[in-house]
Amino acid sequence: MISKNKAKLIISLQKKKTRDEENLFVIEGDKLVKEFLNAKKTVRILAAKPEFINSLPEELLNLAEEVESISYEELKQLSSLKTPHNSIAVVVKPDPVTDTDPLFDQLAALLDCVQDPGNLGTIIRAAAWFGIKTVVCSRDSVDVYNPKVIQASMGAILQVNVHYADLKDFLVEAINRKLPVFGTVLDGESIYEHKLGPKGLILLGNESRGISDELIPYITDKIIIPGTGTSKPGIESLNVSMAASIVFSEFSRREW
16 A cells, blocks of 8 residues: 555646656556656656566566555556556656757757647657657647646657747747748648758647747748648648648658
8 A cells, every 4th residue: 555645746746836846747557657667767656556566577676766566446546547557657857958959950849839738748759750859849838747748648758858948049049050940830831842851940839829920930931731722611720739740741751
């Protein structure tokens, strides 16, 4: 049985304020917990059903600082999921990046006020799949350590570096370095015809408002994902995570 203090900590980490104060976040699910252990991330507490604990190799189990054997009923009290898995873990947040120079030597995605946890998690997963290693979020975007973001990313959070910054400052620096800024806007050129490259920033906007007006002037390359050319009831635009996947795919498809 897990102690009341540890249980209280795990439940409290569903709130961003506590995650920031404690510098910790929660992951759930057998696959995800195993991946974090294999990646040698600092796991403070591993709380799991006895059968899951017994299934782990000793060298992997020893990587967790504390291991708590708990019942499924206890898991249900700790979990943010309707149907919990066999394990839950408390993980230390990675150190924030202070040197941003390397971020301008690659292709990176910039997210302007993306607020849905499922969207952010899916974008991170798509970025990992198509080889984009960096995602920079505006400070008003959803927290990457939100449990729903972690679940939607399906472990891709281990492959992609996610940062938070003032996007305007980031874009100004990109322009000064003569890097292209690709923005998804309605008056853009088809992404399938536009010239793309291995470096630059891909700017994606908010779920309902799109890219902020103050950031539009920094776009050097306006692109759009063309549809059939006819409007359909209930379909005015693509979901931002769908759009991100298509854009990332096209960048990945090109050969330079």
